[in-house]
Amino acid sequence: MLNDRHALITGAGSGIGAAIALALAQAGCRLTLAGRSQGKLQAQAERLREQLPDLAVVLAPMDVTDPHAVHAAVQQAQARLGSVHILxxxxxxxxxxxxAKTDAAQWQQMLNVNLTGTFHCIQAVLPGMLEAAQTGTPGRILNIASTAGLKGYAYVSAYVAAKHGVVGLTKALALELARKGVTVNAICPGYTETDIVREAVHNIVAKTGKSENQARQALAASNPQQRLVQPLEVAQSVLWLCAAGSDAINGQAIAIDGGELAG
Known part of the structure; x- marks a missing residue:
């Protein structure tokens, strides 16, 4: 379905990123797995090769907050696998x-990782993506935001601000690239079964004395389906937005939340 497309996924070593990598690999993509942990990326590549022995996969250890590291990693990946068609x-x-307890350093860290890192990665891949689009291979930029990019949540103001920024960047860039063969969309999951949620559960347990099960139920309570979103559900949405027939879907912030934002 996506044969010969080169997909670069950040945060690819676990959780949503790992699920997306598998879905795109199964659809025929060549992969660049990016993330901070070489060990996690290597383990993920090995899991993928167990299922898809002929998979072309490159590891790109990098910190998305470092523009020089991002550009160097993208250049190396493109030298191996060609221009990035899917980011x-x-x-x-x-x-x-x-x-009141959020200091400037924590505020800046949330912006750097969640928003500025997205900016760095788009800037690094976009020239090659646009060139490929001119020769007939459409480009797809998928920004994994959050329902926190579409509504407010207490006690995570810096994260909410950053994710709102990701949604805003998505909409602005979608308009800028609309006639150039590249679409830009955001996917906004609710609480999802990932390391971030596991950390949130740990914090709830530590601060409130609730059991781990009670903490998980508290997070799932915001979802009308009373459950956590699964990484595979996010991956399937990415696959849909990359597939043929999705060209008209542009500048959207698609919530995957069991109906949380419907009310």
């Missing part, structure tokens, strides 16, 4: 803190 900006970080 999935999945790397993210969330810290919980009352606003």
């Amino acid at each position: 999935v900006n999945n790397a993210g970080q969330a810290h919980s803190q009352p606003f």
